[in-house]
Amino acid sequence: MHENTLPENSVRRGFLKKASAVVLGALAGLIPGLAGLFVFLDPLRRKSHESGSVLVASLNSLPEDGMPRKFSVIASHTDAWTRMPEVPIGAVYLRRTGEKAVQAFNVVCPHAGCFVDFKTDQKSYHCPCHHSAFALDGLIKDSKSPSPRGLDELKVEIRNNSEIWVEFRNFQAGNAAKIPIS
Amino acid sequence: MRVFLDWLDQRTGYRGIVRSSLYENIPGGARWRYVWGSTLTFTLSVQFITGLFLWMSYSPSSQTAWESVFYIQYQMWGGWLLRGIHHYTASLMTVLLVLHLMQVVIDGAYKAPREINFWFGLGLLQLVLGLSLTGYLLPWDQKGFWATRVATNIAAIVPVVGPAIQKLVVGGADYGHHTLTRFFALHAGALPAAVIALLVWHIILFRRHGITAKVPKRKPDGYFWPDQVLMDSVACLAVMATVLFLILRPWIFGAGGDLGAELGAPADPSETYSAARPEWYFLFLFEFLKYFPGGTEIWGAIVIPSLIMGIIFLMPLLGRWRLGHRFNVGLLFSLLAGVGLLTYLATAQDKRDPAYQAAVAEAEQNAHRVKALAQSPSGIPISGAVTLLRNDPLTQGPKLFAKNCASCHRYDGHDGTGGQPKDEQVASDLHGFASRPWLSGLLDPQRISSKHYFGGTKFKDGKMVKFVNKDVAKYSAEQKEQLKKVIAALSFDAQLRSQHELELRQPEIIKEGKRLLVSEEMRCTECHRFHKDGDDPTGPDLTGYGSREWLIEFISNSAHERFYGERNDRMPAFGTKQMLDRPAISLLADWLRGDWYESKEKAELAKSPKPL
Ligand code: FES
Numbered sequence: 001m002h003e004n005t006l007p008e009n010s011v012r013r014g015f016l017k018k019a020s021a022v023v024l025g026a027l028a029g030l031i032p033g034l035a036g037l038f039v040f041l042d043p044l045r046r047k048s049h050e051s052g053s054v055l056v057a058s059l060n061s062l063p064e065d066g067m068p069r070k071f072s073v074i075a076s077h078t079d080a081w082t083r084m085p086e087v088p089i090g091a092v093y094l095r096r097t098g099e100k101a102v103q104a105f106n107v108v109c110p111h112a113g114c115f116v117d118f119k120t121d122q123k124s125y126h127c128p129c130h131h132s133a134f135a136l137d138g139l140i141k142d143s144k145s146p147s148p149r150g151l152d153e154l155k156v157e158i159r160n161n162s163e164i165w166v167e168f169r170n171f172q173a174g175n176a177a178k179i180p181i182s
Numbered sequence: 183m184r185v186f187l188d189w190l191d192q193r194t195g196y197r198g199i200v201r202s203s204l205y206e207n208i209p210g211g212a213r214w215r216y217v218w219g220s221t222l223t224f225t226l227s228v229q230f231i232t233g234l235f236l237w238m239s240y241s242p243s244s245q246t247a248w249e250s251v252f253y254i255q256y257q258m259w260g261g262w263l264l265r266g267i268h269h270y271t272a273s274l275m276t277v278l279l280v281l282h283l284m285q286v287v288i289d290g291a292y293k294a295p296r297e298i299n300f301w302f303g304l305g306l307l308q309l310v311l312g313l314s315l316t317g318y319l320l321p322w323d324q325k326g327f328w329a330t331r332v333a334t335n336i337a338a339i340v341p342v343v344g345p346a347i348q349k350l351v352v353g354g355a356d357y358g359h360h361t362l363t364r365f366f367a368l369h370a371g372a373l374p375a376a377v378i379a380l381l382v383w384h385i386i387l388f389r390r391h392g393i394t395a396k397v398p399k400r401k402p403d404g405y406f407w408p409d410q411v412l413m414d415s416v417a418c419l420a421v422m423a424t425v426l427f428l429i430l431r432p433w434i435f436g437a438g439g440d441l442g443a444e445l446g447a448p449a450d451p452s453e454t455y456s457a458a459r460p461e462w463y464f465l466f467l468f469e470f471l472k473y474f475p476g477g478t479e480i481w482g483a484i485v486i487p488s489l490i491m492g493i494i495f496l497m498p499l500l501g502r503w504r505l506g507h508r509f510n511v512g513l514l515f516s517l518l519a520g521v522g523l524l525t526y527l528a529t530a531q532d533k534r535d536p537a538y539q540a541a542v543a544e545a546e547q548n549a550h551r552v553k554a555l556a557q558s559p560s561g562i563p564i565s566g567a568v569t570l571l572r573n574d575p576l577t578q579g580p581k582l583f584a585k586n587c588a589s590c591h592r593y594d595g596h597d598g599t600g601g602q603p604k605d606e607q608v609a610s611d612l613h614g615f616a617s618r619p620w621l622s623g624l625l626d627p628q629r630i631s632s633k634h635y636f637g638g639t640k641f642k643d644g645k646m647v648k649f650v651n652k653d654v655a656k657y658s659a660e661q662k663e664q665l666k667k668v669i670a671a672l673s674f675d676a677q678l679r680s681q682h683e684l685e686l687r688q689p690e691i692i693k694e695g696k697r698l699l700v701s702e703e704m705r706c707t708e709c710h711r712f713h714k715d716g717d718d719p720t721g722p723d724l725t726g727y728g729s730r731e732w733l734i735e736f737i738s739n740s741a742h743e744r745f746y747g748e749r750n751d752r753m754p755a756f757g758t759k760q761m762l763d764r765p766a767i768s769l770l771a772d773w774l775r776g777d778w779y780e781s782k783e784k785a786e787l788a789k790s791p792k793p794l
Contacts, residue, residue, distance in 0.1 A: 018408040025415035028422045032228045032267050036235030038260030045259070081246075081253040083561030 047182055051075040053157060053165040057094060060162060062102065066136065068095035068118055068125075070107065073168045092154060092166055093118060093125070095136070104154040104166045105138050111147040113173045125151060148176040204407035206389065210399030212409035215289075218282035219388070220414035221421050225275045226377065228422075229313075232268040237370055240320070242362040245566035247322035248448040252556055252567065255445055266429035266442025272314055273428075274421060276463045279307050280518070287497065287514050290507055291394035297498035299387040302380050304495060309377050316369035318461055322362065324545060327449035328458035330365075331357065332468075336483045357451065447548040448568040456541035459532070466524035469531075490517065551577055558779050573765075579773020582766055586756065587612070590638075608638030609753070615774050616676035616728025621669045627655040639751045645709060646721065653705065664698050668706070671695025676728030680776050699724075722746060733771040737762075 057071045072088040091107045093116075105125075109116045114129035124141050125134040133142040138151035155167040172179045191197045208216070239258060241250040254261035283303070286292055292300035319330040338348035353360025404410070432439040447453075460468050467487070474482035493513065500506035532538045548571060555570040556562050563569060571577050583591075583598030589605040594613035597603045611634045614620040623629045630650045636642045657665060674685055674692045685692060700707050700715040707716035712724045722745040726732040735742065738757025741750035756762040762770070772778060 014408065017412050021408045021412035021415045024419050025411070028224065028415065028418040029227070031422050031426065032232050032264075032271075035260050035264040035267055036231055039235050039254065039258050039264045040238065042239075042258040042261070078561065081249045081257070081556070081562050082564055084564060 048170070049078055051077075051089060051168055053155075053167050055159075055163055056092060056104075056166045057164045058162050059096075059100070059102070059158065059164060062094055062096045062164075064096065066096050067120070067123075068093040068105075068136070070118070073166065075168070090168055090170065091115075092168065093151075094156075094164060094166075100158055100161075102156045102158065102164050103137070104156045104164075105151040106154055106168075106170065108152070108170065108173070109147060110149045110152060110171065110173055110175075110178075111145075116151065148174060149178060152178055203389075204405070204411075206392075206406040208393055208404050208406060208410055209395035210397075211401035211404035212406075212413055213396065213400075214413055214417075215285055215396060216393060216410060217414050217417035218278060218285050221417050222275065222278050222282055223381070223385075224414075224418040225271050225278060225421060226381065228271050229268060229275070230374065232264055232271070233370060233374075235264055236268055240366075242320070242366040243359045244322060244357075244362060244449070245564070247320060247362050248445075249556075249562050249567050251321040251323075251445060252553065252562075255440075255442065256553065256557070262440070262442040263429065267425055269443030270425045270428040271421075272317060273461070273463070274424060275310060276314065278421070279310060283307070284514060284518075286394075287510055289394050289396055290501060292498040293394075293501050293507075294498070296387070296391050296394070299384060299391065300498050301495065302384040302387065304491075306377060306380050306384060309373055309380065313369060313373050313377070314461060314463070316365045316373065319365050320362070320369060321445055322449045323446035323549075324449055324453070324455045325444075325446045325458065327357070327451075328455045329460045330361075332458065333460070336471075336479070339480050340484060341480070357449075445549065445553075446545055447552045447571060448566065450568050450571070453571075455545065456537065457545040459528075462525070465528045466521045469524040469528035548577060554781050555779060558781060560779075573769070574778060575769050575772035576778040578766070578769045579778075582762070582770045583612075583773070586762060586770075590752065606638075607633050609751075610635050610639075612774055615733075616673060617678055617681060618669055618673045621673055622666075625650055625654055625665060625669065627651050641749075641751065644749075649705065664704070667691050667695035668699045668704060669695070671699050672712075672724060672727055675724070675726050676732075676775070677730075678728070678775055678777075720747075720749075728775070730768075730771055730775060730777070733774060734764075734767050737767045737770060 051073075054073050054075050056073055057069075062069060070091055070093055073090045073092055074086050075089050077084045077087050077089050093105045093107060095103050097103050107116055108114070109127040109129065109132055111127065111130060111132050114127050116125045116127045116132075116134065118124075119126050123136055125138075127133075127147070130146045132140070132145035132147035134145075134147070134151045135141040138153055140147060140150050152169075152171045154169060157165045157167075159165055170181045172181055236254065239250060239254045239261070241247060251265070255265055256262070286300065286303065315330075315333060319326045334348050334351055337351060338344045340347060349355065351361075351364065353364045427434070429442050431437075433441055459465065467483075470486075471479060471482045497510045501510050551574065552567055552571050555574060556567050580593075580598035580600075583593055584601065584603070587593075588597035588603040590607070590609040592603075592607050592611040592613075595611065624635050627650050629635060630647050631637050631642055636644070636647055641647060654665065670685075670688065671692050672695070673681060674695075698704050699712055706712065706724070709719060709721040710716050710724045711719040716724075722736075723732075734757075736745055739755035740746055740753045741748070741755055746753075754761060757764065757767055
């Protein structure tokens with residue numbers, strides 16, 4: 001515009017004015033924006049609540065023939081502000097691999113997180129979403145399966161001869177490596 | 183870059199828009215008195231920004247609204263700051279609106295051709311007040327809940343359609359989920375949308391007509407940018423600084439208390455709340471209503487305010503005449519004076535009212551308590567935080583005691599809540615019941631016949647008093663030592679939390695006391711049963727004396743054989759006669775036994791979130 005024709009110190013004053021107008025205005029707007037941003041980022045510091053080992057079922061509820069059965073995992077759970085003493089936090093397939101040995105899988109498909117079904121007639125797990133198929137031992141059955149890894153096996157412990165305790169975890173989907181969600 | 187900007191300009195004409203908005207002519211140059219409109223636009227954007235972020239964490243239902251606000255305020259990063267900014271900016275906005283209105287009226291900026299823009303402005307004023315009113319309810323605390331009940335009940339006095347309006351606003355006959363969802367939809371949806379629509383028109387029209395210059399012009403004409411923008415920026419920053427000051431006030435002055443907006447105890451329709459007041463800028467209306475006796479409220483609540491709004495609406499037309507303009511300015515000032523006076527009267531009256539002050543103190547105590555409970559390891563249950571207070575012995579015990587027990591008993595000389603009952607004390611003082619000091623007093627010849635123990639009851643001539651006055655009075659020093667051990671053993675049965683550590687350290691004394699208690703020389707088991715001993719009890723069973731179970735059963739029916747039997751004095755059978763239900767009796771027992779949740783740092787956390 002016509003600043004070019006103005007004397008130099010007036011140009012400088014004009015610049016100072018403009019700069020302070022912008023800086024002060026931005027400062028005023030920044031404060032509420034930052035406060036909001038902080039609250040928005042709050043979830044980043046939240047960790048998933050580890051439930052440790054959970055008693056899921058008793059040994060004699062599992063068939064001898066090694067076919068899996070589905071069980072809910074009941075544990076205490078905190079949903080933001082709500083503290084729930086005993087609620088289902090997930091589910092597992094349990095199957096007998098010996099007289100006192102049990103294998104446990106998280107029911108969630110490692111591809112993108114759908115709930116995997118067990119098909120009794122095919123003796124395999126089948127994901128209804130993008131048709132991944134897993135063998136009885138949890139490994140990928142069909143090479144066309146989109147899942148990057150087999151079903152996520154969980155640590156199992158037999159206590160007092162008959163109680164099946166499972167260390168329940170969830171893992172990141174879509175990754176060939178089994179990375180726990182924390 | 184240049185090429186790109188040219189490309190952009192050809193398609194959007196942005197240069198022209200920027201130029202016309204920045205180089206708008208300001209007759210007489212930039213002035214501070216023109217900043218109000220800009221600060222209002224600024225505060226509105228602040229509310230949109232902070233509101234959007236709050237929205238991400240808010241959950242409108244009667245079991246989650248308070249809880250989610252609590253979570254924002256006390257658990258989320260900077261939540262107290264965000265909520266504080268939203269709250270105090272709302273307050274300041276009301277002030278800025280009034281300043282803007284004053285500036286417009288005094289400068290005559292409402293005169294032709296700007297009438298319609300003035301009306302847009304009035305519309306915006308109403309909308310902003312609507313936002314305040316709806317926002318006040320959303321935290322679902324006692325304060326907002328009761329104030330909103332008043333506001334919606336006022337809506338119900340509108341003839342014919344009033345009750346229907348109320349039902350529509352409340353979302354049914356009762357306040358609950360749908361009250362919140364409706365208020366929230368208004369607060370975060372409908373009203374902001376209307377504000378944006380009106381504001382856009384307001385600004386377009388303002389640009390069209392230009393600023394109403396204050397005459398005489400002090401300086402040559404100037405441009406909006408940068409002079410006026412600088413002033414606007416400074417003003418906006420000052421607004422923000424004021425908001426921050428209001429939020430950080432307790433911290434700056436080193437006073438305790440929460441930083442940011444207040445959060446009371448969760449809404450509870452079953453709890454009286456005498457501290458109900460609207461937000462400060464509505465206090466004048468609240469006060470105004472007091473002057474209208476039953477049946478005429480409609481004048482104070484609706485007719486007169488509407489008439490005044492109507493006159494303000496007509497101001498641009500009246501302002502055409504010189505006299506009319508003077509009238510407008512005069513009216514505005516007298517209205518403000520009236521509002522100021524009413525607000526003053528309302529606050530002054532509350533200050534002088536001990537009942538109101540007590541209600542405020544109780545409200546604060548409850549708010550403090552519920553936050554401590556919500557932060558306890560057991561946290562907030564699915565049923566919501568309101569049940570935390572309902573099931574809290576420390577909160578309910580004193581009230582239950584005052585209502586049911588204090589007509590005969592005392593608690594540390596008062597009625598449990600700190601007041602004095604009008605009835606005379608005729609039964610024991612139950613502060614520290616079954617504790618060692620309490621029992622030492624009972625077994626003290628000097629004190630057993632006092633009002634503190636059996637003095638007011640028919641037991642004052644009973645066997646126990648005789649035993650203490652004859653036998654115990656003559657005890658040797660050694661026997662007195664033995665009595666102390668007996669007391670320790672008996673008190674151990676109560677399992678009081680306050681003595682727990684002491685008892686852990688004295689297993690020997692307690693064991694010895696138990697032996698003495700059932701020994702013949704002490705004579706206790708002549709009249710009382712204590713575990714396996716005492717076959718022919720005539721006095722109350724001492725097994726588990728003062729324990730939770732014992733106390734609950736005693737309150738339920740003190741005339742049961744296990745306790746006083748037929749000899750029971752006037753104590754009613756609260757449980758058997760269904761004067762109190764089991765949970766209430768348990769709360770009373772827990773409170774008397776000092777059994778309630780106490781955080782390690784005594785709820786230090788709930789008191790004040792630390793600044794970032
Ligand atoms: S989620 Fe199971 S196959 Fe995609």
